[in-house]
Amino acid sequence: MTTSRTVPRASTRAWAGVAAITASLFVFVTTELMPVGLLTPISAGLSVSVGLAGMMVTLYGISAGVGVPFLVAWSRTVNRRALLAALLVIMALGNLVTAVSPNFPVVLAARLVTGFAHGVFWAIGVAMAMRLVPGDKASKAAAVVLSGMSIATVAGMPLGTFIESLTGWRTTFLIWSGLSVVVLLAVVLTLPSLPSRSAVPVREVFALPLRNGRLRVVMTTVALYVLGHFGAYTFIRPLMEQRAGMSPVWITGLLIVFGVGGAAGNFVAGHTVTTNMRATFIAACTGLVGSLLLVLLIGTGPAGLAVAVVLWGVSFGAANLCQVNMMLAAAPDTFEAAMSLNTMGYNISIALGALLGGLFATGFGTTGAVWFGVALTAVALLTAFGAHRDGAAPASAEDEVAQP
Template identity: 80%
Template sequence: MSTSSATALSPFRAWLGVAAITASLFVFVTTELMPVGLLTPISASLTVSVGIAGMMVTAYGISAGVGVPFIVAWTRKVNRRMLLAVLLAVLAIGNLVTALAADFALVLAARLIMGFVHGVFWAIGVAMAMRLVPEDKASKAAAVVLSGMSVATVLGVPLGTFIEDLTDWRTTFLIWSGLSLVAFLAVVAAVPSLPSRSAIPVREVFQLPVKNGRLRVVMFTVALYVLGHFGVYTFIRPFMEHSASVSAALITGLLIVFGVGGAVGNFIAGHTVNKNMRVTFIVACTGLVVSLLLLLAIGDTIVGLAVAVVLWGVSFGAANLCQVNMMLAAAPDTFEAAMSLNTMGYNISIALGALLGGLFANNFGLAGAVWFGVALTAAALLATFGSHRDAARSSAEGDLVSSS
């Protein structure tokens, strides 16, 4: 995965570049999540309902998924360092516009544009970090970058809410505009030139899953576990309140524990995925299934909730790192294009997971949403076993043909 320019870097310079990309991921994800804790003051200030204000999150997520394959393909000849710098500049301007906007329409437009650049970052950012270091360190670089998502998940909503309590919601976005600028400067200073090398035209992007059976299986498997995870995670607060009658403060604490667990899972998988990627993913998916079953079995106690949430966070963090490496293994020569499709599928799966989980919760109670998650994560596990058997059968048939 490394380039000749990357291997020429000193270890310090290489990991400094990885740190700059990790900081970029942090500001992207916190920008995405912050409105969740600010909907009430934003809706009051801009005279819209809380439900309408929630479109700040929805629009961001939709644009992050739908636009990415096209933008990555259209910018396929742009140096990736320059492209990342532009993405961060747009993020800084978008947060500034949000902070100064006089009406909600302008805020929503800014969020839509920021969502597009967020999706592009997911397609190129992890790949850039993996190119900066020697090939045997690529998985660790990916783990470091993805830890930025875990930290952002832990801090995004509570930090935004805390700053708003001290000042106001506009100051919160103004500060994030400044942080986006800091990340921009870090990328300019620390990330070396990285010419684009694996992006392809739009028409070829959407042909990849048709031509590449292994990629198709990976995308299907990722969609299954993401559907299952978010089908439950979207409703975790009401589940906790209903099953164990926990306070809002304790729920916040458990969600922080979940985020920390995700960082731990990234770290562990970063050490094991190179040794055996398939086993690492199987263990992660098994952990997802078991953690959701524990929610149903012992989630009516605080200790039971804590155990389930810790295992859930660790497993989800490990699975997320595995899926990046699985995409690379399936499409090494078209990694950015494959990641753009994966980003689109991932975001669509988040939206569908929340929708389908809600349908199960409405019709079968909150436990129904958890059972939905169990079924989908178990299906991802079975798909992994099935794909291995198919690969083994194809290999055996190939050996038979060659021997004859």
């Protein structure tokens, strides 16, 4: 990956640009996950089942995943600052249409289009931030951007759930449309011109896993844990309501707890991933399996469920930081292209996780979706152990990647 400096030193404007990209990630992630916290009122408001309402997550994930390698490759000559601005315009319009939609098919159409924008952002966002600062600050810039995901889970989705409880789910999406416009203005004002540098043609993008065995292992492991996590997490609100009898206030509180745990996991993994990336990821996957088992064992009341959700959040936050570093270690010279493939796999896994979790929830209740999560995260853990034994990935992010 080309990570030469765009500015001579990490100026205030450079870090303001990093902050704007972080805010962009916050908007994209909260838009993606908002239906999770609003699943029950959306299904009631649009007269569809909870399982069908989960298609808002599924369809969004499909479009974010399937289209991204093509869109990134086709836009390889487009200035990345202009591309990010266009993506935020699409996000603002998508949330606006969702807020005023007369029926569920219109909602799904809006989610489909915004999903495409989400996928492209994931492929270019981190690389953009790394280019804004000097090489020795690139890793810090990447970590700052990824904190947007934790902020989204700590504040974004719980805030959306709280707003819905006061006003309605349509108002929540309307507010997020306005927030997208605010972030768009921040991007325009703070980011310098960023010509595309590491994007490659479509045929070369899809050839990367064929030539790079380490990349194949990373993508497989990431897909497995994301499948398991979202198979269970998509139905966390119905689980809290039906199994633990929680009110909207309790649900909002536990969603915040999950987000705080994610931020903590991100922070801890940020310190351990540079010394032993595989061990950090294995520990994260172990925590995912354990937390989902705790949901089943002690999640019938607020206290037990809170313990499980804290561990779940910490583990998921750590795993997400690890997967970006693993991608960088596996494909340092084609990071944007590799990230487009990883984004495709990640979001397709979100979509399939929500879909399959919905089938298990419909057939066996919400605990069925959790058991599905246990199974898939356990397979991810076994795959990570296998990669560790076979040496399929570097032990740390510094083993094979020069300082960006």
